[in-house]
Amino acid sequence: MVVMTRWLNPDEQRTWRAYLTASRALMDTLDRELQRDAGMPHAYYEILVRLSEAPGRQLRMSDLAEAAGSSRSRLSHAVARLEAAGWVRREDCPTDRRGQVAVLTDDGFATLAAAAPGHVEGVRRHLFDALSPAQIDQLRRISETVAEHLTRS
Amino acid sequence: MVVMTRWLNPDEQRTWRAYLTASRALMDTLDRELQRDAGMPHAYYEILVRLSEAPGRQLRMSDLAEAAGSSRSRLSHAVARLEAAGWVRREDCPTDRRGQVAVLTDDGFATLAAAAPGHVEGVRRHLFDALSPAQIDQLRRISETVAEHLTRS
DNA sequence: CCCCGATAGTTGAACGCTCAACTAAGCGGC
DNA sequence: GCCGCTTAGTTGAGCGTTCAACTATCGGGG
Numbered sequence: 001m002v003v004m005t006r007w008l009n010p011d012e013q014r015t016w017r018a019y020l021t022a023s024r025a026l027m028d029t030l031d032r033e034l035q036r037d038a039g040m041p042h043a044y045y046e047i048l049v050r051l052s053e054a055p056g057r058q059l060r061m062s063d064l065a066e067a068a069g070s071s072r073s074r075l076s077h078a079v080a081r082l083e084a085a086g087w088v089r090r091e092d093c094p095t096d097r098r099g100q101v102a103v104l105t106d107d108g109f110a111t112l113a114a115a116a117p118g119h120v121e122g123v124r125r126h127l128f129d130a131l132s133p134a135q136i137d138q139l140r141r142i143s144e145t146v147a148e149h150l151t152r153s
Numbered sequence: 154m155v156v157m158t159r160w161l162n163p164d165e166q167r168t169w170r171a172y173l174t175a176s177r178a179l180m181d182t183l184d185r186e187l188q189r190d191a192g193m194p195h196a197y198y199e200i201l202v203r204l205s206e207a208p209g210r211q212l213r214m215s216d217l218a219e220a221a222g223s224s225r226s227r228l229s230h231a232v233a234r235l236e237a238a239g240w241v242r243r244e245d246c247p248t249d250r251r252g253q254v255a256v257l258t259d260d261g262f263a264t265l266a267a268a269a270p271g272h273v274e275g276v277r278r279h280l281f282d283a284l285s286p287a288q289i290d291q292l293r294r295i296s297e298t299v300a301e302h303l304t305r306s
Numbered sequence: 307c308c309c310c311g312a313t314a315g316t317t318g319a320a321c322g323c324t325c326a327a328c329t330a331a332g333c334g335g336c
Numbered sequence: 337g338c339c340g341c342t343t344a345g346t347t348g349a350g351c352g353t354t355c356a357a358c359t360a361t362c363g364g365g366g
Contacts, residue, residue, distance in 0.1 A: 005270035006277055015289050016276060018296035020199070023176050024222050025303045035324085041352070046173070061315060069177050074353055076316055081352085098314045098361045117158035123169060124159055130302035131295060136168050138291040142284060143171035149283035150178045188354085194322075214345060227323060229346055234322085251331045251344045 026126055033122045038115035040085075043070065045119065047078055048087060048112045051104035058103040060093060087111055179279055186275045191268035193238075196223065198272065200231055201240060201265045204257035211256040213246060240264055 008016060031042045038045065050067040051057055059067065065075040079102050082088035087108030093099030104112075128136060161169060184195045191198065203220040204210055212220065218228040232255050235241040240261030246252030257265075281289060 005273055007273055008277065008281070011286075011289060011293070012277075012281055015293035015296065016280070018293050018300060021222055022296040022300040022303070023180075025300055027176075029303060032324090043352080062313085069174055071354075072315065073317085073355075077352070080316090093314090096314080096362075100315065120158055120160055124161065124165075125306070126303060127169070127299060128161070128165055130298050133164075135291070135295050135298070136164060138288070139295055140164070140168035140171050142288050142292055143168065143175040145283050145288070146280060147171060147175040147178060150175070150182060150279060153278065185354090196322080215343085224324075225345060226325075226347085230322070233346090246344095249332075249344080253345065 029126055030122055034119055037118045044078055048108055052109060052112055058101050061100045061102060064102055182279055183275050187272055190271045197231055197235060201261055205262060205265055211254050214253045214255060217255055
């Protein structure tokens, strides 16, 4: 039997297009600012943030990948770059000989601390300054719902 | 004078993280599905969609870049690929000798028509099925506001 | 104790995007 | 009619991501 496509109705269509436009423009802008001001793409910034928040400023590669919403491969390449920049150091995991631990260096922490104010300001200016408190709450609920939904399917 | 960073409050922090997680996971998923089922990334799909909706299924490169939310350079590279795949054809613009017109080929249209149902189904399953009608409306307003805000700054 | 499937992580190639530099052509003022 | 600024579009290098293939280790069942 032929399953009919459940096409988007006009409301959904408009929402989807607006979402695509906005999220692409937002991330492009933030990425460009971060690249210009801190010399790193947003994905790398996020890796440094997650490491900085972890106990001992270190995480197993897999946990870091999970935290940063990254594939293992992507993280592996990224950490290689961050290591070359002197911002991250790799160590053998003491409890699992397969494992590697990524450690944020002092240099990495300092770089992150220097980049953070500008980036946060960008997030505020480009996103939160445009939204009412109610909309911020709506966006949080929507995002949490979608994220939850995606991991379940 | 030192300008104090306007850090994110806990609500904003949570919203921002949820948004990052959800939008990354959503786009990654749709991109992977489209690559698997139609052999093209989402950015290329969108270019074909815009062309298919234009009168004569053709657009000036600049207009296409604008419509697809792409830089000129990105579009130039993308159209080169789409042309190699036989989905798009370049023609000289009759009214501006600097100009190029991207034309969707019949092959491109057929490919798009074959890819669309699966992709729309994905958008519905991964996004709209998780949201209430009210949330869809909220997401539209938020997205339109942010997009508007970004183009003004 | 030894398989064997699962898990941890890396690697290289192919591909897409960004950035800056470039060519070519339009256009306004003198 | 020509100069200079702007606009249209392309190009190549460098970087980040993806995908599949690979090595190494873990850990449970026989």
